Amino acid sequence: MPELPEVETTRRGLLPHMEGIRIVRAVVRHRQMRQPVPPVLPDCLVGLTIRTVLRRAKYLLIDCTTGTLIIHLGMSGRLWLVNGGTAPEKHDHFDLHLANDKIIRLRDPRRFGLVLWVTDNPFLHPLLNRLGPEPLSDDFNxxxxxxxxxxxxxxxxxxxxxxxxxxxxxxxxxxxxxxxxxxxxxxxxxxxxxxxxxxxxxxxxxxxxxxxxxxxxxxxxxxxxxxxxxxxxxxxxxxxxxxxxxxxxxxxxxxxxxxxxxxxxxxxxxx
DNA sequence: CGCCAGGCCTGCACGC
DNA sequence: TGCGTGCAGGCCTGGC
Missing domain, CATH: 1.10.8.50 (Helicase, Ruva Protein; domain 3)
Known part of the structure; x- marks a missing residue:
């Protein structure tokens, strides 16, 4: 699926439904992704408030009060908004249930995507800290x-x-x-x-x-x-x-x- | 059945 | 020796 425009479109679409909203529940259905989904997930997310959603390269950074959820969509991933109560399907591996009765749902048949949790500066994470400049920034000239x-x-x-x-x-x-x-x-x-x-x-x-x-x-x-x-x-x-x-x-x-x-x-x- | 698919990391071989 | 570079392989499932 996604190159930068698709990830950015996803970010912009999700942001108004997530900014300032509390996470009331999170569900992990499949841990085998590009890397295993860390064991602290999903429990560490419950009760946190989402401050904002950022993008670095093709990584989405969900900035929460005590850490950052990093999501990468790989080749076949998509992240979208479903109404509370919508049943998950076969490749729906991860859900964030929000206090506004929306669910942010990750579907990724090929599982080349990634769900990570970091409590320090996400930009220092080994997957992010050696990336080149953003193509839409002045640093790329x-x-x-x-x-x-x-x-x-x-x-x-x-x-x-x-x-x-x-x-x-x-x-x-x-x-x-x-x-x-x-x-x-x-x-x-x-x-x-x-x-x-x-x-x-x-x-x-x-x-x-x-x-x-x-x-x-x-x-x-x-x-x-x-x-x-x-x-x-x-x-x-x-x-x-x-x-x-x-x-x-x-x-x-x-x-x-x-x-x-x-x-x-x-x-x-x-x- | 084989091939292809929007990503990206790892490890190896190589040359300076 | 060590580094950057170049290249193949691997992770998975689904559709044609």
């Missing part, structure tokens, strides 16, 4: 990308998906951003000029912001916090469009595999 790519001989598509360089650029938006920047996904990262780094930074930022505005992309099962699908998939220029005409030049879109992931690009518009 052309000089930074230029500097960081000088020693990287691998393909630029692989490099922008490295969360230690920049977070939140997943497989869909990597292809889309490279298309809009006119850069071949196969181009060696170290061979990008500063000017092209600037174009790429701009494209990444723009495509992510547009996807957030459209409520994320739904290509299999993503839904937002209200259970509604996103719309951005209709604005894809290359992702999933192998063989279809390029929306700019009509040349058939090509498909290749990089780092065991599918890449889509236009062989004419991207060099």
């Amino acid at each position: 052309a000089p930074y990308l230029f500097r960081q790519t000088r020693s990287r001989s691998s393909a630029i598509k692989i490099v922008i998906m490295d969360s230690h360089l920049v977070v939140g650029v997943g497989n869909i938006y990597a292809s889309e951003a490279l298309f809009h920047a006119g850069i071949s996904p196969r181009k060696s990262a170290r061979r990008l000029s500063l000017a092209r780094c600037a174009e790429l930074v701009q494209s990444i930022s723009q495509v992510l912001q547009q996807a957030i505005q459209a409520g994320g992309s739904s290509i299999r099962d993503y839904v937002n916090s209200d259970g509604m699908a996103g719309n951005f998939q209709s604005q894809f220029f290359v992702y999933g469009r192998a063989g279809e005409p390029c929306k700019k030049c009509q040349t058939p879109i090509k498909h290749l595999v990089q780092g065991q992931r599918a890449t889509y690009y236009c062989p004419i518009c991207q060099r």
Whole structure:
């Protein structure tokens, strides 16, 4: 499911239903995730008040009075709001019951997701403390990308998906951003000029912001916090469009595999 | 049946 | 030697 726009859409949708609300009950139905759900959960959550919900990379940080619940949605996770009393289904592994009679429910068939509880600064957690800058922040800029790519001989598509360089650029938006920047996904990262780094930074930022505005992309099962699908998939220029005409030049879109992931690009518009 | 899927960590091999 | 980099594998289920 989720890349940064989908996680951010989820966060924004959930926030008004969670901010300042007390947790009255929490349920763990399946502990085997990317890491085991820690034994202190769910009991440590009962009675806590949610201060706010933050996002770092694709991690959701539910900031509570005595600690932070960290949730990652992996490949197939979704977190959404259901009314109290709604029965859980097969892959509904985790519930937060709130004092407003809402349930925040995590469903994740593949269980590549994550539920953690930390009582100190969540940004210092080993999974978070070595992450690169947020792609929508000023810290992700052309000089930074230029500097960081000088020693990287691998393909630029692989490099922008490295969360230690920049977070939140997943497989869909990597292809889309490279298309809009006119850069071949196969181009060696170290061979990008500063000017092209600037174009790429701009494209990444723009495509992510547009996807957030459209409520994320739904290509299999993503839904937002209200259970509604996103719309951005209709604005894809290359992702999933192998063989279809390029929306700019009509040349058939090509498909290749990089780092065991599918890449889509236009062989004419991207060099 | 085999293959594919929106993520991301780990461990190994390699070269400077 | 030690570090960064590059790459394969693994975690799971479901749909085609």
